[in-house]
Amino acid sequence: xxxxxxxxxxxxxxxxxxxxxxxxxxxxxxxxxxxxxxxxxxxxxxxxxxxxxxxxxxxxxxxxxxxxxxxxxxxxxxxxxxxxxxxxxxxxxxxxxxxxxxxxxxxxxxxxxxxxxxxxxxxxxxxxxxxxxxxxxxxxxxxxxxxxxxxxxxxxxxxxxxxxxxxxxxxxxxxxxxxxxxxxxxxxxxxxxxxxxxxxxxxxxxxxxxxxxxxxxxxxxxxxxxxxxxxxxxxxxxxxxxxxxxxxxxxxxxxxxxxxxxxxxxxxxxxxxxxxxxxxxxxxxxxxxxxxxxxx
Amino acid sequence: xxxxxxxxxxxxxxxxxxxxxxxxxxxxxxxxxxxxxxxxxxxxxxxxxxxxxxxxxxxxxxxxxxxxxxxxxxxxxxxxxxxxxxxxxxxxxxxxxxxxxxxxxxxxxxxxxxxxxxxxxxxxxxxxxxxxxxxxxxxxxxxxxxxxxxxxxxxxxxxxxxx
Numbered sequence: 001x002x003x004x005x006x007x008x009x010x011x012x013x014x015x016x017x018x019x020x021x022x023x024x025x026x027x028x029x030x031x032x033x034x035x036x037x038x039x040x041x042x043x044x045x046x047x048x049x050x051x052x053x054x055x056x057x058x059x060x061x062x063x064x065x066x067x068x069x070x071x072x073x074x075x076x077x078x079x080x081x082x083x084x085x086x087x088x089x090x091x092x093x094x095x096x097x098x099x100x101x102x103x104x105x106x107x108x109x110x111x112x113x114x115x116x117x118x119x120x121x122x123x124x125x126x127x128x129x130x131x132x133x134x135x136x137x138x139x140x141x142x143x144x145x146x147x148x149x150x151x152x153x154x155x156x157x158x159x160x161x162x163x164x165x166x167x168x169x170x171x172x173x174x175x176x177x178x179x180x181x182x183x184x185x186x187x188x189x190x191x192x193x194x195x196x197x198x199x200x201x202x203x204x205x206x207x208x209x210x211x212x213x214x215x216x217x218x219x220x221x222x223x224x225x226x227x228x229x230x231x232x233x234x235x236x237x238x239x240x241x242x243x244x245x246x247x248x249x250x251x252x253x254x255x256x257x258x259x260x261x262x263x264x265x266x267x268x269x270x271x272x273x274x275x276x277x278x279x280x281x282x283x284x285x286x287x288x289x290x291x292x293x294x295x296x
Numbered sequence: 297x298x299x300x301x302x303x304x305x306x307x308x309x310x311x312x313x314x315x316x317x318x319x320x321x322x323x324x325x326x327x328x329x330x331x332x333x334x335x336x337x338x339x340x341x342x343x344x345x346x347x348x349x350x351x352x353x354x355x356x357x358x359x360x361x362x363x364x365x366x367x368x369x370x371x372x373x374x375x376x377x378x379x380x381x382x383x384x385x386x387x388x389x390x391x392x393x394x395x396x397x398x399x400x401x402x403x404x405x406x407x408x409x410x411x412x413x414x415x416x417x418x419x420x421x422x423x424x425x426x427x428x429x430x431x432x433x434x435x436x437x438x439x440x441x442x443x444x445x446x447x448x449x450x451x452x453x454x455x456x457x458x459x
Contacts, residue, residue, distance in 0.1 A: 013381070016343035020377050023351075027366055038355070038365040046359050053311040053360070060315040128314035130361050133325050133428050134409055137362035139314055165362050175362045180420065201420040 046143070046168025053171060054141070057127035119232050121155070121269035122146060127171070136179040136199065137162075138265060143170045153230035153271040159259035160184065160237045161268050163230050172270075176262045177237070178203050186237055187225035188216050194225050197237055197256065205238060205256040212252055216243055222256055232274040306349065309333055310356040325428055327435035330357050331405060334372050335398055335440060338379030346376030367412065371405055391448070395441035402433035 026034055122142060130137035142148050144167045154161040154174045162182060166173040175182050178199040186197040186207050193214040195207040207222055220240040226233030238256040245252045313329045320326060330353045338346020354372030358365045379401070386393060406429035415421050 012342060012344040016347040016377050016380065019344075020347055020373060023370065023373065027370060035365060038358075038369070041355070042359050042365065045355065048307070049311060049356055049359065052308045053314065056308070056311045056315040063316065063319065128311070128360070129318060131310055131314045131330075131357045132328070132361045132363065132368070133432050134413075134424075135362035139360060166359070166365075168359055171360070173360065173362050179362070181362070201417070201423045 043144075043169055047170060050143075050168070050170035053127060053139070057125075057141070060128070119271045119275065120273040122148065122272050124148075124154075124172075124268055124270055126265045126268060130173070135181070136176040136203065136262070137165070138174050138176065138262075140164075140172045140174060140268065140270070141170070142270065143167050143172050145169050147272055148172045148270050151228075151230050153224075153235075153274065155231075155235055155269050155271060156260050156265070156267070157269075158236065160224060160231065160235050161260055161262060161265065164270065174268070177205055177258060177260075178262055184231065184237070185225040185227040186222045187233070188214070188240070189221040189223050191215055191220070194227075195251075195253075197222065205258050207240070207254045207256055209251045210254060212245070212250065214252065216240060216252070216254055218242060220254075222254075226274070230271060230274065232271070306333075306353060309353060310360055313357070314360045322435075323427065323431065325431040325435065327439045328402065328405075328432060329439075330354065330368070330372055331375060331402055332398060332436050332440040332443070334376040335379045335401055336394075336443065338376040339383040339394075339397075341380075342383070343377050343380030346380040347373050348376070350374070350376030367409065371408060375401055375405060391441045391445040394444040395437045398440040399433050399437035402436040403429065406432065 124140040124142040124146075126138045127141045128139035130139075140148070140154075148164055148167050150164050150167060152164045154163060160177055162174045162176040162179070163184070164172050165175045176199070177184065177197065180199045180201055182199050184197045185194060187194050188207070188210070191214050193210055193216060195210045197205060197207050200206050210216055218240055222237045222240060224231040224233060224235040224237060236259045238258040240254045241257050242255045243252060244254065309329050313326070317326045317329065330350075334346060334350040334353060337349045350371075350373035351369060354368035354370070355365075357368040357372070361368065379397075382397065386397075406425075410421055410424060410429070415424075
């Protein structure tokens with residue numbers, strides 16, 4: 001057994017205590033200013049952190065590929081069976097969609113509107129997870145330099161993933177839809193009832209504040225209502241699995257199975273402009289017609 | 297050379313926490329490398345170095361987390377300072393002491409977070425304690441004690457310990 005004898009002298013101890021007291025005082029007395037200062041300092045510090053972050057995320061991807069390519073191969077046979085069945089189903093759907101696609105030619109104006117109103121997105125790669133265990137969040141390899149800003153929505157082609165809460169120059173933090181601190185306005189597609197989609201402590205998703213008179217039922221699809229800036233209306237969030245009505249409560253709530261498996265995210269799209277080119281005039285939305293010759 | 301390695305280690309610590317550490321996680325919970333490192337630095341290198349390391353690493357952790365920009369910066373610098381102060385009071389340093397100390401510090405840090413989060417839902421708090429706070433404290437304690445046990449000889453020779 002041995003005893004610790006430390007290099008620190010009385011002076012450094014006093015200095016450390018004074019500095020910590022100063023830090024606490026500044027945080028309590030000037031919270032706004034210190035927040036601005038930390039945000040300012042976050043730029044260069046984030047840039048420095050970006051180098052090891054990119055290197056380690058490449059190592060992480062390599063390890064994940066190794067795992068997927070070799071270790072996880074034992075599940076491939078069952079997965080192949082499932083995928084084969086899915087292909088059969090999708091072939092059937094495909095022929096129906098061909099029919100539907102032919103019908104859409106009549107709706108050229110609407111398609112044009114959709115093109116102009118479609119959200120502008122930016123593709124980003126998931127390079128890490130929250131640096132603490134307290135939040136369900138992921139890190140993206142795109143930051144302020146790429147035009148990513150806090151409050152922007154994040155999606156995959158399947159549906160909503162979450163929203164950006166913090167950015168550095170080269171990375172950003174996305175709070176996932178399953179985090180209890182996240183709230184996104186949602187809409188039940190069939191009944192048109194609105195509510196707030198929140199994460200739960202267990203890692204699920206719940207639609208709260210549904211009107212009591214709503215006829216919501218299991219299987220109903222929930223989409224974004226477009227009431228906040230980050231998301232346009234109509235992006236898929238998930239499907240209702242169960243409904244909870246408490247005695248005497250003013251609202252009902254529903255459990256939702258998210259459309260996106262947020263534990264297996266690799267690439268996502270950041271919505272930089274929810275409604276795309278919104279300055280299109282009504283005339284722009286009409287189908288373009290060649291001028292008829294000889295008409296008055 | 298040693299200073300450069302030390303700097304590189306500190307620089308890579310938070311990115312490591314955010315990227316490859318999930319392979320060590322159980323049930324989505326990983327050890328807090330920053331907390332463990334700051335504790336060890338404070339304990340063996342003194343209050344000032346513990347405080348400064350906590351300030352730097354805590355800020356980096358805040359940047360790569362969804363939480364407020366000040367929580368880890370304050371908590372980790374305080375932990376570094378306290379570890380430094382506690383280090384002076386501990387006469388017999390063993391891996392078991394590190395295990396117990398880190399478990400307590402990690403629990404206190406988690407309790408502080410839950411207190412500041414002001415979660416009114418007691419069921420959610422209980423779940424957070426059960427599923428995050430305690431497993432993380434166990435992880436932190438095991439990791440810290442393990443690192444100490446592995447580096448014990450070097451620590452004794454190089455850092456400051458005497459018979």
